[in-house]
Amino acid sequence: MGRIVVCIKGVPKPGTVKVDKETHTLRRESAELILNPPDRPALEVALRLKDQTNFEVIAISMGPPNMVPLLQKVYALGVDDIYLISDRAFAGSDTLATSRILAKALSLLSPFDLVVMGARSIDGETGQVPPETASLLNLPSITYVKELRFVDGKFIAIREDDFGEEEVEFSPAAVVSIVPEIDYVRPPSLKRLLSLKEITPKILTNAELNLDEASIGLSGSPTQVADVFEKTLVSRGEIFEGEPDELAEKLIEVLKEKGFLA
Amino acid sequence: MAECIFAFGQCFEGKLHPASLEILTPLREVADRLNKRLILIGLADDKEKFLAIPELKKLLADEVWYIIHPNLKHLPDDLCERVLVYLASEHKPYGIFFPATKKGLSVAPRVAGSLQAGLCAHVNAFEVKNGNLFLLRPTYGENIIAKLTSQRLPIMATLALNAFPIKEAEKEPLIKELKHPEGFDWSTKLTIKNFKPPKKEPSRLSVAKVVVAGGMGLKSKENFQMLFELAKILKAEVGGTRPAVHAGWVEADRMIGVSGVSVRPKLYLAFGISGAIQHTVGMEGSEFIVSINIDKEAPMMKMAHIGFVCDAPSFLKALLRKLKAKD
Ligand SMILES: Cc1cc2nc3c(=O)[nH]c(=O)nc-3n(C[C@H](O)[C@H](O)[C@H](O)COP(=O)(O)OP(=O)(O)OC[C@H]3O[C@@H](n4cnc5c(N)ncnc54)[C@H](O)[C@@H]3O)c2cc1C
Numbered sequence: 001m002g003r004i005v006v007c008i009k010g011v012p013k014p015g016t017v018k019v020d021k022e023t024h025t026l027r028r029e030s031a032e033l034i035l036n037p038p039d040r041p042a043l044e045v046a047l048r049l050k051d052q053t054n055f056e057v058i059a060i061s062m063g064p065p066n067m068v069p070l071l072q073k074v075y076a077l078g079v080d081d082i083y084l085i086s087d088r089a090f091a092g093s094d095t096l097a098t099s100r101i102l103a104k105a106l107s108l109l110s111p112f113d114l115v116v117m118g119a120r121s122i123d124g125e126t127g128q129v130p131p132e133t134a135s136l137l138n139l140p141s142i143t144y145v146k147e148l149r150f151v152d153g154k155f156i157a158i159r160e161d162d163f164g165e166e167e168v169e170f171s172p173a174a175v176v177s178i179v180p181e182i183d184y185v186r187p188p189s190l191k192r193l194l195s196l197k198e199i200t201p202k203i204l205t206n207a208e209l210n211l212d213e214a215s216i217g218l219s220g221s222p223t224q225v226a227d228v229f230e231k232t233l234v235s236r237g238e239i240f241e242g243e244p245d246e247l248a249e250k251l252i253e254v255l256k257e258k259g260f261l262a
Numbered sequence: 263m264a265e266c267i268f269a270f271g272q273c274f275e276g277k278l279h280p281a282s283l284e285i286l287t288p289l290r291e292v293a294d295r296l297n298k299r300l301i302l303i304g305l306a307d308d309k310e311k312f313l314a315i316p317e318l319k320k321l322l323a324d325e326v327w328y329i330i331h332p333n334l335k336h337l338p339d340d341l342c343e344r345v346l347v348y349l350a351s352e353h354k355p356y357g358i359f360f361p362a363t364k365k366g367l368s369v370a371p372r373v374a375g376s377l378q379a380g381l382c383a384h385v386n387a388f389e390v391k392n393g394n395l396f397l398l399r400p401t402y403g404e405n406i407i408a409k410l411t412s413q414r415l416p417i418m419a420t421l422a423l424n425a426f427p428i429k430e431a432e433k434e435p436l437i438k439e440l441k442h443p444e445g446f447d448w449s450t451k452l453t454i455k456n457f458k459p460p461k462k463e464p465s466r467l468s469v470a471k472v473v474v475a476g477g478m479g480l481k482s483k484e485n486f487q488m489l490f491e492l493a494k495i496l497k498a499e500v501g502g503t504r505p506a507v508h509a510g511w512v513e514a515d516r517m518i519g520v521s522g523v524s525v526r527p528k529l530y531l532a533f534g535i536s537g538a539i540q541h542t543v544g545m546e547g548s549e550f551i552v553s554i555n556i557d558k559e560a561p562m563m564k565m566a567h568i569g570f571v572c573d574a575p576s577f578l579k580a581l582l583r584k585l586k587a588k589d
Contacts (some may be wrong), residue, residue, distance in 0.1 A: 014505075037508070095383075099375055125521045126383035128371040131339065135375030140340045140451040143368040156455070162363045163274045166336065167456035174451070222380030226396055227409040231539065237551075237567040239558060247570045248580035251552065254568060258550065260472060260496060260529050261585075 002113040002172065004046045004055045007102055007133075008039040008074060010067045011123040033063075035070050038118030041182040045148050046116045047078050053150050056080045058109060062090060062101055071201045076188035082201040083109075089206050092218030095124075099132035101216055104209045106137060113172035114155065119144060119179045127177065134175035141175045142168055148176060264356040264415055267293050268349070269323065271304040272337070272365050276311035278304075278318070280428065281361030286322040287426040288388050289359055293324070295390040298356050302435070304328040305345060307335035309439070318437065320430040326437040331448050336457065337365055338450035343372035348442065350377055350416060357395065357417040370420050380412040382419040384520045386543055400520055400539040407539070422543070424468045424524035465499065465515050472498035473527045473548070475518055476574075477541075478505050479534015479555060485575040486511040488582060489533065495585050501525060503541050519544035534574035537562030554578075 012031030046057045059074045061067050062085040071082040085105045093101065106115060115134075120127035127143070134141035147158040157168045157176060192199075206216070214220055240247055255261040269289055272279040286302065293300040302323040306312040309330045318326060327349075333341055346369070350358060358373065360366035362384065374381035387398040394411065397419050401408035412418070442448075467473065474493050480486045489500045502512040504521060518525055519541040526547035533554050535541065542565060545551075553566035554574045563569040570577060 094380060095371065096374060096378065096380060099371075120521075124383075126381075127367050128374070128381055128383060130371075131368055132371035132375040132381070135343060135372035141368065141372065142452065143339070144364055160364060161336075162272070162279060162365055163277075164457055164459040166454055169453040169455050170451055222378075222412050222414045223382055224380075224411055224413055225408050226411045228401060228406050229409070230406055235564045237569055239563065239569040239571060241558075241571040244572055244576040244580040245584075247554075247572050248577055248584055251568075251570065251581060252584060254552075255496075255529075258529070 002053070002055045003109070003111065004049060004057045004114045004116060005106060005109055005112050006039075006043055006046045006057060006059045006079070007115060007117045007129075008043065008059055008061045008070075009036040009118070009121050010034065010061065010063050010070050011036045011121055014122075033066055033070060035074070036118055036121045036123075038120060038122070038178065038180045040118075040185050041180045042116045042118045042178040043074060043077055043079070044182050044185040045145075045178050046114075047186065049114075049148070049150055050078070055113065058083065060085060060102075060105060060109070062086070062098065062105070068201060072196045072199055073188065075199050076192040076196060077186060078189060078192070082199070083204060084201040085204045085209070087206040087209075089213055089217050092221065093216055094221035094223040095126055095128040095132055096222060097216045097220040099129055099136055100211060100220065101209065102129065102133045103136040104211055105204055106133070108204065108208065111173070115139075115173070115175040117175065117177045119177045130175050130177035137175070139174050140170055141177070142170060143177045144179050145176045146179055146181050148178075264354055266299040266301050266353060266355050268346075268355045268358040268416075269300065269302050270346075270358070270360040270366060270369070271302040271326070272361065272363055273304055273306055273312065273315065274337070276308070276314055278315050279361065279363055279365075281363050281366070281423050283317060283321070283428045284424065284426045285359055285361050285421045287429050288421070290322040290429075292357075292388050292390060292395060296356070296393065296395065299324045301325045301327055301355075303346065303349065305334045305337060305342060306330055307332050313437070319434045321435050322429060322431045323435045326435050327440050328437070329440050329442065333448050333450055336454045337369070338452045338454075339368050339372055340452065341448065341450040342369045343376060344447060345442070346373050347376045348446070349440070355416050357415075357419075359418070360420045362420040362423050366420050370418060374418050377416065377418075379414055379416055379418045382410050382412075384422050385419040386422040386425040386520070400543050422520060422524060424526075425543075467499040467501055467516055467518070468523045468525055470499035470525060470527050472496050472529045473501050473518075473525050473545070474498045474531045474533070475501035475503070475535060475545070476506055476511070476533045477503040477535035478509070479536075479574045480506070480511070480578075481534070481575055483509070483511045485578065488575075488578045491582055492531075492578065492585075496529075498529075498531075503535055532562050532566070533578060535562050536560045537565055
């Protein structure tokens with residue numbers, strides 16, 4: 001039986017984000033966390049492979065302790081095991097430091113056949129972590145995967161590229177990132193939902209990962225925020241109030257004046 | 263040491279991706295200010311096709327270095343990484359920059375991982391101060407721009423698409439083939455079984471002269487559909503905010519902003535768009551901005567040359583009715 005590890009992330013619920021005034025990084029402890037939406041199809045892809053080929057599926061997440069309820073919900077979807085990778089020393093990590101932490105955690109969970117991640121997180125939107133983690137593990141990465149199959153010991157992925165669509169074949173182990181184009185995701189199992197309280201994630205701290213503190217967290221992140229500044233907006237135009245009809249008429253006038261309408 | 267800057271020249275079948283031309287514009291300026299040589303790195307499978315790329319002779323780069331190997335046809339991410347990491351270790355560039363194409367976003371993190379370098383995403387401006395390079399990009403929150411530095415060389419970033427105009431050089435760059443050493447590992451773990459060119463035409467949003475865009479203020483997919491009617495009348499392209507895309511009101515390739523495309527039309531109509539910076543960086547180059555929003559204080563209303571305080575769906579209905587009556 002092979003093993004698939006899905007890396008998921010808790011992201012601040014849009015609108016609840018707070019930024020640390022000193023480090024200018026996101027304060028995840030204070031935000032209300034939701035599962036990063038693109039991670040949902042990533043989980044589904046892994047669970048479908050489990051249905052077909054009897055892979056064991058493990059979900060791991062690097063994040064603060066308030067990730068636990070999210071991991072429990074993910075357990076209810078049908079994964080076999082959940083892990084939280086959490087340590088104060090991890091806070092403030094850029095994508096390189098994050099990838100180092102994930103790569104180390106993954107190596108503790110090896111051997112695995114596949115690592116699945118969402119194509120990007122909606123708070124950072126960089127999409128860098130899957131390929132960067134793969135590179136640190138010296139594994140191939142296949143990004144923007146729309147479809148994934150396992151045939152005769154090999155994976156076949158359909159992925160989007162800039163000049164077209166590729167069908168890529170690769171052997172285990174590899175890291176894939178999934179674009180959220182899946183038509184259907186399964187609901188949680190009722191039976192599992194009822195037993196959630198008993199399920200707690202296994203915790204991996206830096207005591208287990210044993211990474212040099214200079215290589216993780218803020219100090220292990222080459223990318224540093226030198227400054228943040230606000231773009232101040234001064235109103236530059238005219239504001240009109242009134243009924244839709246008269247305002248629409250006004251816009252038509254302006255568009256004509258400017259030559260956008262005949 | 264560190265006297266050159268690499269720009270990733272993404273090509274496929276004798277075509278250079280336009281985004282690779284775009285990134286040369288700001289990098290040219292950076293290279294001049296920091297007194298570095300700007301080098302476009304091209305990886306390809308066919309030398310003749312590569313050398314026949316028409317833009318090659320007008321590139322803003324000082325030099326073009328190209329590497330030819332049959333396995334580079336589809337630019338497999340793992341092999342691209344190995345080739346670029348080899349070049350970086352040989353030439354110790356000051357910076358390595360990629361366009362934020364799918365390929366760029368897939369290869370850059372691998373190279374950064376290998377080189378243990380920092381990598382900034384969505385960079386849409388640079389600043390040079392006292393010989394240091396700062397990378398600018400919008401960040402969390404309303405209208406905040408972050409200015410980033412890298413503690414280590416090379417400085418690496420992926421640069422936003424359509425954020426920079428393509429410019430041509432007067433002088434031809436020096437074009438030379440690089441040979442990798444005997445015994446270099448040209449293998450890739452990825453086998454391309456099949457390749458299909460895109461089914462549908464890419465949207466013409468990024469080059470449109472008129473853009474009609476909608477956000478959550480439009481309230482529903484049905485209301486959003488009215489934008490397509492309006493677009494027909496104004497010969498415009500339709501765009502949307504990220505939440506509108508996530509709600510399924512409009513396709514992902516019509517998302518405007520850091521995570522989508524940038525537009526610089528002559529006319530930009532914003533229906534129910536708040537104007538968060540992640541969105542506005544993608545449209546602030548618009549010549550004339552019109553905003554329809556119930557909130558007078560919304561940033562988009564401040565950016566706009568004309569703002570209408572109004573329910574966006576009702577405004578759109580009225581507008582369409584009037585425009586159709588005129589035909
Ligand atoms: C890392 C990151 C990257 C991002 N990338 C992008 C990106 O590329 N593109 C992007 O667009 N966003 C992006 N976002 C999201 C961005 O921050 C905003 O959340 C988003 O642009 C807001 O979209 P909106 O204006 O449609 O919605 P909202 O912010 O919800 O605004 C809706 C607006 O509609 C108005 N309104 C409400 N009802 C009505 C009505 N009846 N009539 C008229 N107006 C009404 C409201 O006053 C408000 O101004 C990103 C966010 C992050 C964190």
